[in-house]
Amino acid sequence: MKPISIPAVNLKRPRLFGRLSTEETIWGWLLILPTVLGLILFKFGPVLASLYFSFTKYDIITNPKWIGLTNYRTMVNDKFWTKSIEVTLNYTSLFIPLSIIVAYVIALLMSQDLKGISVYRTMWYLPSLVPTVASAIVWRWALNPEFGPVNYPMRLLGLEVPGWLTDPHWIIPSVVLIQLWGLGNAALIFLAAIKGVPDTYYEAAEVDGANTWTKFWKITLPMTSSVVFFQLIMAVISSFQVFGVAYILFGGQTTSDPAGPGNSALFYVLYTYRNAFGYFKNGYASALAWVIFVVIMLLTFLLFRTQKAWVYYEVEGGE
Numbered sequence: 337m338k339p340i341s342i343p344a345v346n347l348k349r350p351r352l353f354g355r356l357s358t359e360e361t362i363w364g365w366l367l368i369l370p371t372v373l374g375l376i377l378f379k380f381g382p383v384l385a386s387l388y389f390s391f392t393k394y395d396i397i398t399n400p401k402w403i404g405l406t407n408y409r410t411m412v413n414d415k416f417w418t419k420s421i422e423v424t425l426n427y428t429s430l431f432i433p434l435s436i437i438v439a440y441v442i443a444l445l446m447s448q449d450l451k452g453i454s455v456y457r458t459m460w461y462l463p464s465l466v467p468t469v470a471s472a473i474v475w476r477w478a479l480n481p482e483f484g485p486v487n488y489p490m491r492l493l494g495l496e497v498p499g500w501l502t503d504p505h506w507i508i509p510s511v512v513l514i515q516l517w518g519l520g521n522a523a524l525i526f527l528a529a530i531k532g533v534p535d536t537y538y539e540a541a542e543v544d545g546a547n548t549w550t551k552f553w554k555i556t557l558p559m560t561s562s563v564v565f566f567q568l569i570m571a572v573i574s575s576f577q578v579f580g581v582a583y584i585l586f587g588g589q590t591t592s593d594p595a596g597p598g599n600s601a602l603f604y605v606l607y608t609y610r611n612a613f614g615y616f617k618n619g620y621a622s623a624l625a626w627v628i629f630v631v632i633m634l635l636t637f638l639l640f641r642t643q644k645a646w647v648y649y650e651v652e653g654g655e
Contacts, residue, residue, distance in 0.1 A: 387626060389618060389619050389622040390408075390623040391403065391404055391405070391407070391619075394618045396616055396618055400619065407619055407622075407623035416602065416607060417624070420604045420606070421604065423508070423600065423601065427508050427578060428575040430508060430509070430512050431512045431515060431571070435516060435522065435575075436522075436564065436567055436568060436571060440526050442523040443523045443526030444556075446460065447530045461521075461523070462520065463520055464520030464521050465520070466518065468584070469580065469584055471518065472514065472584035472585055473584065475510075475517070481497055481501075481502060501585060501586075501596075504597045504598045507586075507601050511581055511582065511585075514581055515578075515581065525563060526564075529560040529563040530556060533560065537555045538551055538555060559650070561647045565647045572636065573636070576605075576628055576632055577605050577628075579603065579606055579609065582605075582606045583609070585601065586601035591610045591615060607624070608624040608628070
């Protein structure tokens with residue numbers, strides 16, 4: 337019997353996208369052109385311009401004059417620059433660990449399967465939606481040493497009321513307290529990470545006799561360490577860029593006014609703003625901005641270098 341011939345079948349994997357025509361390519365570029373131009377003109381353009389201005393004497397009115405590294409040398413002898421660094425570092429050393437711990441604890445509490453838990457989750461998240469200006473004004477009233485509601489319970493207990501916004505030693509804790517009030521976004525991200533840990537891990541741990549602390553330390557924390565790392569990066573970046581709260585509470589009517597008692601609230605970005613839009617030293621302000629940019633980049637780089645030692649990433653499948 338003559339064998340039946342079967343036509344060859346093309347077993348090549350079909351392409352997801354065919355070759356784009358010239359007309360489609362042109363339309364694609366035209367559609368993304370506004371976004372590309374926006375990035376170049378309003379993002380990268382000003383960044384490169386500020387780098388050039390940092391080497392010049394520039395006051396907006398007159399043309400920039402090239403002075404080399406003079407602006408950077410001036411910082412060394414600038415007592416207000418030194419003070420702004422001191423204030424910012426004091427703030428970061430207190431805010432970064434507290435923001436991570438407080439947001440994580442809130443997320444742990446909100447991850448419990450209790451009746452009405454969605455209402456509490458909403459209550460914790462709402463403060464993060466309040467604009468910075470409104471939040472600062474509300475807290476200025478709440479922390480008032482004479483009639484502020486925060487001090488009322490202390491007076492009832494006979495405790496000494498701290499000078500939240502008037503005592504130099506309490507300025508940084510006051511700003512940290514105000515910033516911690518708006519940790520709803522961070523807590524929400526932690527909550528999603530905690531709820532994403534598979535229940536099978538906890539069930540296996542319970543079979544082995546693990547208690548609550550062991551399950552948290554051996555399962556919850558390692559499985560959410562990547563999110564902790566992300567929040568740590570964001571906390572470092574934001575802590576070096578405090579401006580809105582400091583400007584509303586301690587900006588003063590003029591740039592010659594001290595930022596809080598003894599300039600105890602002279603944050604780095606606030607001092608940069610004063611140089612740019614108060615003293616019109618835009619060249620010097622650009623140099624200040626690039627210094628803090630380099631510092632943030634170096635800290636971010638160092639954190640990325642350390643993540644292999646403590647950040648756990650779950651790898652699915654294999655080749």
